[in-house]
Structure formats: structure tokens, C-alpha cells
Amino acid sequence: MNRIQRALEALVDRIDTPAPIVLADVMQDNIERMQAFANQHSLDVRPHVKTHKCVEIGRRQVKAGAIGITAGNVGEAEVFAAAGFDDIFIAYPVWPSGTKGLRIRKLAVTTQLRIGVDNVAAIDAIADAMGSEADRLQVVIEVDCGARRSGAPPEVAGDLALAARNRGLVPVGVFTYPGHGSSSPDARKRAALDQDAALTTAVRSLTAAGITAEVISAGSTPTVEFSTSSVITEIRPGEYVFNDLNNTRLGACTQEQIALFVAGTVVSDWVPDQVILDIGTKALGREGSPERGYGSIAGTTGVLSKLNEYHGFLPLPPGGFRPGIGTVLPVVPNHVCPVVVNFEEYIVTDSTGTTLERWPVDARGFLN
């Protein structure tokens, strides 16, 4: 029996399922291990809060040594700013649609706010929104390092930084996200090398434009182990706080370092070689594939093969383990980030399962 199974066994009579359960001791170890790694390599940690969206967890990250937080959108930044976080980087190429320009301006004058930009149109629109207070907003130029998602080519970073400065904004550095490092264990190191190269080029581009890159910011839980080159000043991992099966498969964590699972109950068992759990896409998201499945039962070889909204299909080998109706099982997600938007609160315990607290998912639903 592993620690997730032990914790669940101790808790089981006290929870309504489905419920996301956090092992606070495992989470704390994850936070401290990442911080120690960063300290060893003289990197600042700016954890991405999209993974947990929880003020209490953000506080623990800062207490452990994080210099601030990373947010994915203005709404997340507002929730954490309202809770007292005063150093926030929205690592996203924000476009100030609707009231977002005003919201950014309001945040920028009350906290140290940085936002990502990767194009001149957004720089202009954000500068327009900031008006006379443009110098309260720091911008970080996003460059692409091979993920082919957002981010300018590294060699134009200086031009963008200059465009921002010319509009009164304060360019402070560059960032990138090596998303192509999540495709396989081998891809992690290659993506981290791409990241080094892109950031190095981007910093040179800023220098050539006469702008100092104080912040040179890198991803991500799967690649951070290889993100230790001298060019990088800051890392923005998110998933490490909980970990998940994807990171286990990539070699970025061990099974014992997974700090979140979703508890679900067997509710129907009429189909031979299958039981149905009360965990569907509205708890796990549809992260996975028919081949890999959509989440695993901790401590077993069982994998959810299919999800409906409120139903999870668990195939069972003939003659093997067959949990009865009412049995509560721990499901470990493939990808932990989409889980949190589905729930009002975390059930927080530890590996012994004796304690039970409820922490709100404060920034859930704040998507813009």
C-alpha cells in the first residue's frame, strides 16, 4: 500500500466524492526540493499558480523562498494581489480586451506587476491603457524557443523592448516556455538547450538595443532540471507542487512525489470486467488518450479507459481485483492543472490521512 492509499484509507469516511485530495507533507517536500534546487543553481523561483489557484499554497511557496508568483491571466493576478501577493508576473502575451486594460492599470499601481508581450500591437494597446502610469508596468518580452506557440523570434526581442520603452513602459527582460520538452523524456534536455539558445540570443538583442535584461525567465516542471545555464535568472515551474502521471512518465518526478489525487467512489458494477466511478471529465478534464487512459488508480495497474462527464470507466482484468460498490478509490491525474478548475476546494491531509482541512481554490473560474 502506498502513501496515497494509506491516506485515503484513513480519510475515507469523512469525504464526499469526487474530491481532490492534497497530501500537504508531500506538497511541502516538493516545494522545498524545488527551492533547494534553485538555490543550488542561483535561480529565483517564481512558481506558476495556474496549477493550484490557491492562496494558501502560494503563501507556502513564497515562505519557502519564491520571489513572487507567475499568473496565467489578469484574473489570477487579481485574486493573488487581493490576498497580499505583491510581486506578480503574468507570463502571457496579454491583449487588453474589454476592461482588461483598466484592470491591468489598477493592478500595476498597487503591486509590482510584470506582464508578457510578444508584439508591438499589444505594447501599444497596453501603453494606451496605462496612460500616464505606463512607468508603473514592467514588461517582459516573450520569445519562442521551439514550442511554436507564443513568443517572438529571439532576435527581435530588443526591438520589442525598445518599442515598450518608447511608449513609457519598463522593459525588464525576456522569458520563454520550452513546451516542446513535454513530448518525451529525451525531449526535456533538448528543449532546455533550445531554451538556453533562445534566451541567450534574446538577451544579446536587448543589450544591442541598450536595454539591460534583469530578468531572464525559463519554464517549466519537466525541463527545469536542465534549466541551469548561467543565462537564466528565474524559473517558473507550476506542476511540481503537485506533480502528476505525465511528469512521472517524463522522468520529472517519482510516483511518491505525487501530492494530489482525486477520490472517487464505485457507483455501478453491472458490466463484466468493468466498474464505474463517480469521476468524469468534470473532475479530471479529458487529459490523456484512449491508449494511455485518463488517470490511474494509485497503487494498482488500473487505468480509467473512458470518461463521460460524471462517469469514469475502469476496466478490470478477469479474475483480478474487483472493488465493490461504495469502494472509494484514489485516481491520479495524467495532467494535474485542469483538475483544480473543477472544484470549490481542496481536501488537505497528509500521508497519514489523520488531518483534514479545506482550502478554497481561490482563483478558480478567473480565466480572463
Next chain:
Amino acid sequence: MNRIQRALEALVDRIDTPAPIVLADVMQDNIERMQAFANQHSLDVRPHVKTHKCVEIGRRQVKAGAIGITAGNVGEAEVFAAAGFDDIFIAYPVWPSGTKGLRIRKLAVTTQLRIGVDNVAAIDAIADAMGSEADRLQVVIEVDCGARRSGAPPEVAGDLALAARNRGLVPVGVFTYPGHGSSSPDARKRAALDQDAALTTAVRSLTAAGITAEVISAGSTPTVEFSTSSVITEIRPGEYVFNDLNNTRLGACTQEQIALFVAGTVVSDWVPDQVILDIGTKALGREGSPERGYGSIAGTTGVLSKLNEYHGFLPLPPGGFRPGIGTVLPVVPNHVCPVVVNFEEYIVTDSTGTTLERWPVDARGFLN
């Protein structure tokens, strides 16, 4: 330009993206069309609120003639009961984990509550939880009609109804869900025929046990067109209120009957033949496949080919339409149900885009 594009054009300066936009006039037509269909075939409508989780929309369904609502779990039922809905069917084989037994008992004594059961263990556990008030809880026996998800074999429905009665609960009928009707346009009718057969067998089984089936309840938006046999008394469609691309593909609605889309902004455009929108899995869920994509741009042939959490990848044909940075685009989901759990509120307008209201997603996050 279709009605979604027209509405968005009129609204665009007033919304922060991503945002789920509801065309209230299209939605109202959908509600009234379903009700008229049901009236024509002497069926009761008990819409599934998991699709919208919104009290205001539920009220409109009841005002149009729905006899009550269907919920997917106890939490949804509680939210709607607190808002005054007094006839609620939890169409799910509920297991009373944790405090759920007490919660069901509390609901059952304050409203007309029905819950699904498909096994004796759950009947016993729920009866135990109801104690001396077991006769306040109506149960509906779930039978399988070929979806191979939850539901007992139809021929044992009578045994289960008798077991419920013997424990003091009030068996009132049977229900099933023809989920296998969503696999292709042709599957809809076949699944509806399976549904008829299963419900007919189940009703006979209840009759043989000396129990009258007052309620004989059927799904679902894709199959409802064929769910008009004389055995059925009630339909439980959910998606019809908004509709989506999956239902369009199945022939269950037209493009013009789609009442919800997600507005997103082009935030990055450095990659040739691609732009990035601020719509990812935390707005749409990961509903779709690499082949089919994860959502379409209304009025165009554009389809999101890949999603990260806050990024949607929109490939563009060389030389064709290329929206610039800051352009707001309307994304129609493949499957509408998972969208609602991601947002605090709907932006509600009509086909002209002139009105703008905000309706809360009241039961979002209530998953157990």
C-alpha cells in the same frame, strides 16, 4: 456573416476574453422547440441542468413547461433546491459517501426529490441514511440500454424496485441513458430503439413485482427525436439548450441553433500559417481529437488544432483569412457541457448583440 458573428461584432468592445457568450433568443427558441416537441408527443420534459448549471436558465425551462429538472449529483440538486426548484431528479446511481446521505435526507424532506439507483448495496446505504424518513425519497431504477455504463439489466428492475420498497423507499419508475446514440448519426435511431426495448422490459419487470412505473424516463439531446414511443413518459435532454458542434454533426441541431460560443482574442501571430487565441483547455475542456480539432471559429472553416491550458492553436491556410492581433473570434465548442464549469458567469446577449447581462454559473464546482 452568421448570427454569432453579428452578435460578437456588436459586443466586442464590452467583453474581456475568454468569455462564454449566450444568445438568449436562440436559447429560448431551443427551449420552446424542445417543449413543443414533447407536448406533441405527450412527453414530460425534465431538462438536465448539468449543461448550464444556471438557475436563470433552469427557470426559463420550467416557465416553458418543464415539469422539473434533472441533476447529475447532490451538489447540483442542492443549488437548484436552494433557488426554489421543488421537483428534482438526480439521474445518477448515487452512493452516499461521506455526508452525502445526510445531504440527500435534508433535500428529500424539503423538496420532491428522486434519485437513481441501480444496485441493492446503494438502496440499503441510502435507506440507512434516510432512516425514519425513507418514505420521503422517491427512487428511479436505472437500467442499461446498451451504453454499457451504469444501469442494471432491465429484467432485474422489478427486483431492485422491490428491494427499495422493502426498505421503505418509494420506487416510482425506471430510467435509462442511450449514450451509445452519440457515436454517429445512424446510431441515434438504433440507440433510441434499444432504449424503448430496455424501458419496456424494465416496466414489465416492475409490473411483475407489483409496482407501478409512473415515471419512464429517457435521454438525451441526440436521441430525443426518436424517443417518442408510447412507453416513455419523460425525456431528460440537456445539451439542446445551447447545442454544439457534436450535435450538429449528429444531425440533432443546425448551426443556427447553437446558442453558446466562447469569445477569444488573437494574442500572438509569429508562427506562419497560425495564430494563437487566449482559449485553451481551461475554457473549452479537451473535447475533440487532433483529427477533428477542439472547436471551430463560427462562420469560417477555421478549427483549433491543439490546446494548451490558456492557448488555442488556430492553423490558417496560406493566403487565406488571417485575423490580426487583438481580433476577437467566436469559438463554437465540440461539446458544450464542460465549458460551463470553467467560468464564473455567462455573458448573455441576443442575436443583435445589443443587450448584455451576466448570469452566474450557480452550480459550478458542485461536483459531489
